[in-house]
Amino acid sequence: MSWLTLDVLLLARLLLKLAVGPVLERKGDITMFYVGLDIAAEKHDCCIMTEERQVLKQFVFRNDAEGFEFLKKTLTKLAPTEEIKIGLENTGVYGSNLVQFLRRNGYKTYTFNPLLINKSIQATTLRKTKTDKADAKFLAQYLTWDNSQPDHDVSYHISELKSLSRLRFSLVQQRSKCKTQAKGVLAQVFPELTQVFSDVFGTTARTILPLCPSAQRIAAYPVPQLADLLRTTSRGQLGLEKAELLHALAVHSVGNSSIALELQLQIYLEQITQLSFHICRCEATLRTILAQMDSPITTIPGIGTVLGATILGEIGDIFRFSSPAKLLSFAGLEPSITCSGKSVSAPGRMVKHGSHYLRWAFGQAARCIILRDQTFAAYASKKRAEGKHFNVVCSHVAKKLVRLVFALLKNHSSFIPNYSSLAA
Numbered sequence: 001m002s003w004l005t006l007d008v009l010l011l012a013r014l015l016l017k018l019a020v021g022p023v024l025e026r027k028g029d030i031t032m033f034y035v036g037l038d039i040a041a042e043k044h045d046c047c048i049m050t051e052e053r054q055v056l057k058q059f060v061f062r063n064d065a066e067g068f069e070f071l072k073k074t075l076t077k078l079a080p081t082e083e084i085k086i087g088l089e090n091t092g093v094y095g096s097n098l099v100q101f102l103r104r105n106g107y108k109t110y111t112f113n114p115l116l117i118n119k120s121i122q123a124t125t126l127r128k129t130k131t132d133k134a135d136a137k138f139l140a141q142y143l144t145w146d147n148s149q150p151d152h153d154v155s156y157h158i159s160e161l162k163s164l165s166r167l168r169f170s171l172v173q174q175r176s177k178c179k180t181q182a183k184g185v186l187a188q189v190f191p192e193l194t195q196v197f198s199d200v201f202g203t204t205a206r207t208i209l210p211l212c213p214s215a216q217r218i219a220a221y222p223v224p225q226l227a228d229l230l231r232t233t234s235r236g237q238l239g240l241e242k243a244e245l246l247h248a249l250a251v252h253s254v255g256n257s258s259i260a261l262e263l264q265l266q267i268y269l270e271q272i273t274q275l276s277f278h279i280c281r282c283e284a285t286l287r288t289i290l291a292q293m294d295s296p297i298t299t300i301p302g303i304g305t306v307l308g309a310t311i312l313g314e315i316g317d318i319f320r321f322s323s324p325a326k327l328l329s330f331a332g333l334e335p336s337i338t339c340s341g342k343s344v345s346a347p348g349r350m351v352k353h354g355s356h357y358l359r360w361a362f363g364q365a366a367r368c369i370i371l372r373d374q375t376f377a378a379y380a381s382k383k384r385a386e387g388k389h390f391n392v393v394c395s396h397v398a399k400k401l402v403r404l405v406f407a408l409l410k411n412h413s414s415f416i417p418n419y420s421s422l423a424a
Contacts, residue, residue, distance in 0.1 A: 033079050036139030037088040038132045039095040045132040046071065048078065049140040058133060063094070068101050081106040085150075087143040089114045089135075099151070108150040110143060115353060117142065152317040157293050161286065162313030166357060168282040168306065175275040182268035189261050190215040192249040196242065201272060207233040210269055213262040215253035223247050296408045299415040300401075302368025307361045311405065314358035318409040328402050331358045333395065362405075366397040374417070376400065 031051060038045040042063055048056045057074070061067035075084055086102060087110040088095055099109050121130075121138055154162075179201060186193060186200060192215070197205040208229060212218040218226070227243035286309040290298065297308040314331075321327045328334050332354030369376045376397055383393040408415060 031079075031083065033084050034140045034143040035075070035084060035086040036136040036141070036143065037086060037095070037098070038136040038139065039088055039091045039098070040132065041094050043067070044071075044095075044098065045136040046074075047133070047136040047140045048074075049137070049144065051144065053141055053144055055137065055140075058137065063098070068098065072101075072105060075107070081108075084108075085110060085143050087112060087139045087146075089117055089139070103151075103153065110146070110148055111151050112139070112142070112146075112148075113353075149320070152320045154316050157289055158313060158316055160289055160313075161309045162316075164282050164286050164289075165306070165310040165313045168279055168286070169310070169357060169360075171275050171279050171282065175272055175279065178268050178271045178275065182265060182272065185261055185265045185268065188255060189213065189257055189265065190218070190250065190253055190255045192253050192255070195249060196246045204230060204233040204238065206269055206273065210266050213265040213269075214257035215250040215255040216257040217262070218246060218250035219253075221247070296412060296414045297405065300365070300369065300404065300408070301372035301415070302370075303365050307365050307368075310357055310361040311365070314355045314361070315405075315409070318406065321406065324403040324406040327406050328399060330354045331362055331402060332356065333359060333362065333399055333402060362398040362401055363394060366394045366401055369401060370394075370397060 033056070034049045034051075036047045036049070040063070043060050044063060044067070045058070045060050047058045050056060056078075059074075061070050075081075078084065084107060086107055088099070090111045090113060099111070102109055117135075117139065120142060121135075124138075183200070193200055193205070199205065200209075208218070208226075211229075212221050223240075223243050226247060227240040230238040230243050230246075283305055287305045290305060290309055290312075293312070295308065295312060297303055297312055298305070303311070315321075315327070318327075321330065325334070366376075370380045371377070379400060380393050380397055383396050384390070388396070404415075407413070
């Protein structure tokens, strides 16, 4: 049996389900109907199927109010809401309005990981046919044998945290890219600047560089005025001595100047300033929402506004996870395991199939809690003593932290010292 791969095993399981047939979901004499939706930006494909996997209807409707009403009327004529299960892939923003519309009208929705659906399709057919119509049909068919629980309703605050934390994450990435590009330009126009400013994107440097975006421009700037500018922006910490050093370095700089490079630097610095402003706005709003929620997440050492908001937003309703292991899997922090015959490999790399935002948040929180909690610090020291790399140690700490977060959110309990031992 060692030749069986995961895909072959999945194929065997699905074929067995197809052969045996679905377990009929009945409440008395109620017959269930299964609706598969393939989501797109402008239109959605729909397939309605019976328990016996007979296709009743396939159609396309637009992603607007008229299309939503058409779907609602079709489903209303079909059966009451409690007799209909609706399944779709988790495709992000394109299906969010439709899902909210269906929930408001009393329908249960089931959202599936696109990777799971793709693997299931590959396991049930060797054909390369992949169309929106075929995907909608398979989603309806998948619902007939899937025993998952319907999607949980997410509170307004959780939804806001998820959107804002992801926006902040994107803004930080954009700012990092701008800083990298700006450093590249600075290396050409004034490579000696780091001898004056350890942080070339600090307040003082970001005030001077837009005015003098090259060594030649700084060399032409009067030293007394340069000293006044430094003194003002640094709140008196810098003055004439630093201005003379900056001017001398600029005069003897090996940097090259051009209109194009100066303009590039000015634009990058403007973008960095704007992005920093928007990041602060996001963090202020996140702080306000977290204060309204009164969540115990921020009582954990090392988890502040940003990490707490990201963790809560990505988890959603903690009660949809029956165990810490499922939350660990959702974050993509569980190790891959290979077993074939009598051969069982040691746990491998993280699968990384879950929410990368949640995985990032737990990773950052793990590094912080090591420095702030004795229990986690001792646990990290133990793993280091075993010869593990620091990144591997952090992944172990993150897994322990997942169990702690699961316990605190489930019980709505605040963190107390040594309580983390319950997460061992």
